[in-house]
Amino acid sequence: MAFKNPEKLTDIIREFGPGRVAVAVDFKEDRVLTSGWRQRESADVLGAVESFGRLGVETVIATAVDRDGMANGPDFNTYRALRGLGGMKIIASGGIRFPEDVARLSAQGLDGVIIGRALYEGTIRLAELKVS
Numbered sequence: 612m613a614f615k616n617p618e619k620l621t622d623i624i625r626e627f628g629p630g631r632v633a634v635a636v637d638f639k640e641d642r643v644l645t646s647g648w649r650q651r652e653s654a655d656v657l658g659a660v661e662s663f664g665r666l667g668v669e670t671v672i673a674t675a676v677d678r679d680g681m682a683n684g685p686d687f688n689t690y691r692a693l694r695g696l697g698g699m700k701i702i703a704s705g706g707i708r709f710p711e712d713v714a715r716l717s718a719q720g721l722d723g724v725i726i727g728r729a730l731y732e733g734t735i736r737l738a739e740l741k742v743s
Contacts, residue, residue: 614645614652614659617666624667633670633702634663639677641689657692660699670700672725678706679727685712687719694720710739 613620613634624632637644638656645652652659660671673693675686685706693701703716704725713724713735729735 635672675705
């Protein structure tokens, strides 16, 4: 919705406040995916996130869909580039396998991670993760 209807996103931010709204941006390689990962958009993920920032978005959940549930490692390059945009909180999702992945994303300055399969399979235990 946020990508296809930015006016509605602006209304939501105005109603609830920017600190209470997070926008999910799904991507494969460098392109935004919408409609449940079925529609590949012409917009690149960095441009989309920049445009959300101009609308007042403070938090972005960025999911590398080609890595989600695959346990083949996060898209460190894209997350580093997103962090470089500045100003917004970036939460990484997709491909996180080990505590080392979480540590590396943290060192890149990301604000959070979403862990799924690694918890289910036991390659990450929450007790292992250092909270800072």
